[in-house]
Amino acid sequence: MKSSFESPSRVRIALLALVLTTFLGLVAWRLYSIQIIQHHDLGTRAMGQYERRIPVASKRGTIYDRHGRALAISLDAASVFAHPGLVQQPRATASRLSQVLKRPAREIQAKLQSDRPFVWIQRKVDPERAEVVSQLNLPGVGLVPEGKRYYPKKNTAAHLLGFVGVDDRGLEGIELQYDHLLTGGSQSFLSRVDALRRIIFREAEERPVGSDLYLTVDEVIQHVAERKLEAAVQRSEARAGTVIVMDPVTGEILALANTPSYNPNAFGSYPPAFRRNRAVTDPYEPGSAFKMVLAAAALEEGLVTPKDLFYGEDGTIEVAGTKIRDHKRHGWMTFRDVVVFSSNVGAIKVGMKVGKARFYNYITSFGFGVPTGVDLPGESRGLIRRPRDWSRLSLGSLSIGHEVSTTPIQLITAMSAVANGGHLVRPYVLKAVRHPDGSIVESRPLPVRRVISPETARTLTSIFTEVVKRGTGQAAGVAGYSVAGKTGTAQKLDRQTGRYSRTKVVASFVGYVPAEHPRLAILVLIDDPGGTAWGGTVAAPVFREIAQEVLPYLEIPPVPARDKRVARRPDEASSRVN
Amino acid sequence: MRGEYDKVLLTVTLILVGVGILMVYSASAIRAQEQFGDPSFFLKRHVIWAAVGLATLIGVLGQDYRQLQRWAPLLYLVAVLVLILVLIPGIGTKVNGARRWFRFAGLSFQPAEFAKFGLILYLSRLLARKGERVREFKDGLLPPVILAVVVVGLIALQPNYGTALVIFASVGALLFVAGTRVSHLALLGLGLAPLVGLLLAQAPHVRGRVLAMVDPSQASPRFLYQLNQSQLALGRGGSLGAGLGDGMQKLFYLPEPHTDFIFAIIGEELGFAGAMGVLALFVLILWRGIRIGLKASDPFGCYLALGITSLIVIQGVVNVGMVVGLLPTAGLPLPFLSFGGTSLVMTLFGVGILLSVSRCPPAYQGYLRQRGGMR
Numbered sequence: 011m012k013s014s015f016e017s018p019s020r021v022r023i024a025l026l027a028l029v030l031t032t033f034l035g036l037v038a039w040r041l042y043s044i045q046i047i048q049h050h051d052l053g054t055r056a057m058g059q060y061e062r063r064i065p066v067a068s069k070r071g072t073i074y075d076r077h078g079r080a081l082a083i084s085l086d087a088a089s090v091f092a093h094p095g096l097v098q099q100p101r102a103t104a105s106r107l108s109q110v111l112k113r114p115a116r117e118i119q120a121k122l123q124s125d126r127p128f129v130w131i132q133r134k135v136d137p138e139r140a141e142v143v144s145q146l147n148l149p150g151v152g153l154v155p156e157g158k159r160y161y162p163k164k165n166t167a168a169h170l171l172g173f174v175g176v177d178d179r180g181l182e183g184i185e186l187q188y189d190h191l192l193t194g195g196s197q198s199f200l201s202r203v204d205a206l207r208r209i210i211f212r213e214a215e216e217r218p219v220g221s222d223l224y225l226t227v228d229e230v231i232q233h234v235a236e237r238k239l240e241a242a243v244q245r246s247e248a249r250a251g252t253v254i255v256m257d258p259v260t261g262e263i264l265a266l267a268n269t270p271s272y273n274p275n276a277f278g279s280y281p282p283a284f285r286r287n288r289a290v291t292d293p294y295e296p297g298s299a300f301k302m303v304l305a306a307a308a309l310e311e312g313l314v315t316p317k318d319l320f321y322g323e324d325g326t327i328e329v330a331g332t333k334i335r336d337h338k339r340h341g342w343m344t345f346r347d348v349v350v351f352s353s354n355v356g357a358i359k360v361g362m363k364v365g366k367a368r369f370y371n372y373i374t375s376f377g378f379g380v381p382t383g384v385d386l387p388g389e390s391r392g393l394i395r396r397p398r399d400w401s402r403l404s405l406g407s408l409s410i411g412h413e414v415s416t417t418p419i420q421l422i423t424a425m426s427a428v429a430n431g432g433h434l435v436r437p438y439v440l441k442a443v444r445h446p447d448g449s450i451v452e453s454r455p456l457p458v459r460r461v462i463s464p465e466t467a468r469t470l471t472s473i474f475t476e477v478v479k480r481g482t483g484q485a486a487g488v489a490g491y492s493v494a495g496k497t498g499t500a501q502k503l504d505r506q507t508g509r510y511s512r513t514k515v516v517a518s519f520v521g522y523v524p525a526e527h528p529r530l531a532i533l534v535l536i537d538d539p540g541g542t543a544w545g546g547t548v549a550a551p552v553f554r555e556i557a558q559e560v561l562p563y564l565e566i567p568p569v570p571a572r573d574k575r576v577a578r579r580p581d582e583a584s585s586r587v588n
Numbered sequence: 589m590r591g592e593y594d595k596v597l598l599t600v601t602l603i604l605v606g607v608g609i610l611m612v613y614s615a616s617a618i619r620a621q622e623q624f625g626d627p628s629f630f631l632k633r634h635v636i637w638a639a640v641g642l643a644t645l646i647g648v649l650g651q652d653y654r655q656l657q658r659w660a661p662l663l664y665l666v667a668v669l670v671l672i673l674v675l676i677p678g679i680g681t682k683v684n685g686a687r688r689w690f691r692f693a694g695l696s697f698q699p700a701e702f703a704k705f706g707l708i709l710y711l712s713r714l715l716a717r718k719g720e721r722v723r724e725f726k727d728g729l730l731p732p733v734i735l736a737v738v739v740v741g742l743i744a745l746q747p748n749y750g751t752a753l754v755i756f757a758s759v760g761a762l763l764f765v766a767g768t769r770v771s772h773l774a775l776l777g778l779g780l781a782p783l784v785g786l787l788l789a790q791a792p793h794v795r796g797r798v799l800a801m802v803d804p805s806q807a808s809p810r811f812l813y814q815l816n817q818s819q820l821a822l823g824r825g826g827s828l829g830a831g832l833g834d835g836m837q838k839l840f841y842l843p844e845p846h847t848d849f850i851f852a853i854i855g856e857e858l859g860f861a862g863a864m865g866v867l868a869l870f871v872l873i874l875w876r877g878i879r880i881g882l883k884a885s886d887p888f889g890c891y892l893a894l895g896i897t898s899l900i901v902i903q904g905v906v907n908v909g910m911v912v913g914l915l916p917t918a919g920l921p922l923p924f925l926s927f928g929g930t931s932l933v934m935t936l937f938g939v940g941i942l943l944s945v946s947r948c949p950p951a952y953q954g955y956l957r958q959r960g961g962m963r
Binding site: 030045048055205 | 618761764765766767819820821822823824825826827836837839840841855859860863864867870871874875878881882890891894898901902905908909912913914
């Protein structure tokens, strides 16, 4: 047998081996291409199919007032979601969920059959129901912890705090302004899923925690401001109102209230107008309160002294063909009394002395026409036209606070500059941030610029004190304290006629107390009070009411009045005649 | 007379079986838990089959392979018989549209796996007896081709084109090394080409898979999905792999992770290094198998060794070629590694024959040298 053994050809065997190894070589080359060259691309694509981004609202930080009283907190809740692609029996799943969540099965089934990779079935479910859902263990359906925002003090500081939407993102106020701090880092985490059904949660994944915020606001002062404003608006049958209480030295906002207001726990049931933070969003014509800027300019430039005399023209002056009147007929009066009694005629004459360019410079220097930079959303810049766009009437109009619009926050910031000796500061609401790691970062007052000299500020303060002592702002006086301030009564532009309305006004008072070492600057604005109302009659009393309660609360001691002498006569002294 | 068996081949075989057990468990545990509530459901069965296979291997190793020469016609007849039986509804079990299995008492048996060895045995006997006459067409080439066509045809009827293709290629390889004329083989190939074309045109699932290879945009999403998931698995593995057990693709992304596509899981978990290692083991099998064939003491042993080696290596090549996307997907296990009792036992039976052949001394070496090893 062996001798006849016909051996196979070595060449053919070698060829066969060559073909097979060549094929294996091709496979190896292919593996190299897939596993080494395309590793990154394919790995990323593979990862893409395992990973599902589960939105998770971080535990939103708490908002406290300056003394650590909670104003906005997050309660634990859970939200039910589904990955429609992973749901096996949409109909059965929907009917079971429907029983627990008390929602129509059809509605749920429609969600389960949607094309999207991720749908919310129901947000913010209470813990008991969430537990039932989790025990159902339905394929493709999951639960994720979510915070439910709650404002324990209801309407208090509503316009400051704002509110959050259903996805826990801030929509207004501080909630919007500092959303990034409150939410912390990621708003979702990755979970791995297998191809058919299960979501592989990584339990170790901790829910991100946001930072806590401490506001400059004092809940007590805020509450006082809101109460007094609400009462005044009702009493005067006004359309709306605003109060801002601020530390004039630092720019810290101690209280900010608007009427009408709303309850952020149910923000959806209020019209948008109620939710608007008028204090920063709504510019208005300041009227006589704006004489503060004019007086500052005239004094700082050395164009007048308090004792300079101006003739009141018996209550009427004609500027560029328009007659402008005073409320009272004034004869000769000092510059001081022009402000104290808020004479329009006198103010216009002062305005002529200051002139367009200089007046404009002071207006802008005091921060009008640009946002104050307060850390609240939606701030308006107000409106001040450039001198080259002014008409012949404009200088006169501006002297009495028309043809300019300012937000309440701009006006109180300007007044604070007078109060604190001449520094314009940036108003702010965020006092400190406490990060999740426990570190605390405090905000610092931000001086913007010096706008007037300390001397001018002192002189203005003495004049504004007299506004309250014996002028238009007497209703703002607080027994035992020296109050400085300025009233304002601006006729509103009638939208329909395009002319200033005789009956509709914005009445305001902006002032500070104690005058020499001010601790509080308060602005009161009453929009469209009924009847005949002036800043001195509807706004100034609110200032008093607030100051009366807040001063003792802040333990600011009353100063025994240095001089009981009352300068009643405007003609005490005169050096110059105008 | 009886010498030492090939220890390298045995070692390579044991390594492959070991890797197979490991990877079958890794690839199947989560599925097994899901389907049967027992993560080691497939592992247990695989280990049992491996034990049965190794026992068979040792049993065959101790025997003289030349006894098989007598049994070869009978084995061939049994193979054809079971291939016919499996096609009969009620006897063969239909899975995924193909009638490939006998099922009884929780066990399943795939006759095609058995039939391919039966065919190779009979062809080896035939070729050994024909000797130089294989160069003739009618007397030499035609009988083995007819024997092969019967088996391949019956398997294609199941349908199981993957196995049919492997057997067809292995028979071609065996006839080629046996010394048939290249012109005859080419003629045969030309004659069979229309048949293959007809087959492709008639079987929509085959056409779909081929299309998925040639023009992905024309292919049905299902075949693309499998191809795509396989590549994602390999690509994710990178050079060193995601780590044993850390594969994600087996989580129902990749179909058949522990059977036909186990090589993709190897690539994912053990990386390029692991996949190349497996390829290297198959190269070693090829080398040792050819070596055994060349050293065989008689032509029957020689053809047996070359035929079995071709079967194992070609099936390996086709399987990994399909996993890496070089060949259309076909249901075909990777020898030694895939889960599947018949395949594993029969492969180890084949290795047992190889080892048995390796034990006979190379008595014809001088003759080879005299011929110059050339033709």
